[in-house]
Amino acid sequence: MSVEVRVPTILRTYTAGEKVVAADGASLEAVIQDLDVNYPGIADRLLDESGLRRFVNVYLNDEDVRFLDGLKTPIADADSITILPAVAGG
Amino acid sequence: MLVIRRSLVDAMVTHARADHPDEACGVIAGPDGSDRPERFVPMVNSARSPTFYEFDSGDLLRLYRDMDDRDEVPVVIYHSHTATEAYPSRTDVSYASEPAAHYVLISTRETGTEDGPYELRSYRIVDGAVTEEEVRFLAG
DSSP states (O other), X not given: OEEEEEXXXXXXXXXXXXXXXXXXXXXXXXXHHHHHHHSTTHHHXXXXXXEEOTTEEEEETTEEGGGTTGGGXXXXXXXXXXXXXXXXXX | OEEEEHHHHHHHHXXXXXXXXXXXXXXXXXXXXXXXXXXXXXXXBTTOOSSOEEBOHHHHHHHXXXXXXXXXXXXXXXXXXXXXXXXXXXXXHHHOOOTTSEEEEEEOTTTTTSSSOOEEEEEEEEXXXXXXXXXXXXXX
């Protein structure tokens, strides 16, 4: 499954400045692993030992994957994934 | 240095007072590459808390799509502190993820929802390092 992934400014250091990159995978987890093959280190910015980092939002098309199936969310051809760091603080 | 129109400052302060004692938050978008805050976008604090703020995740996606469509970036990211000074907290620093943005903090601790003196300061937050910057106000 080939999908486009929109990368936020803060992670474009991994993608040589690219805003949109392509990745493959049948689930979100597989897409992130594939991203990490081409852009080493990026997975670590998205995941911790418990899964998706609390303050990283990932959307499949228009939906936050937390309201879908998280990392197990199935990905179909031509889906679009958007990564956005939470805007949050204290 | 942040250069900003007085009316945009007033809009942030009005929002901060309206949401006091909870923290208020939002952005001022501007043309990509301009460093000029222009379009005021107040956001809902989905945490509804006096000690924390977070943009709702659906609102966040719509905001960034909208800015993309208009070739804008978040020039200012603002939020209020309602019981402490207008200085970034440890959580503010650890979650800051727009190194090109001006992080504006407004403290409403002195006057709450009322008119009166307030504190407004601006910072860059890059790789965990906080640098305060001058704010210059423009008429209008």
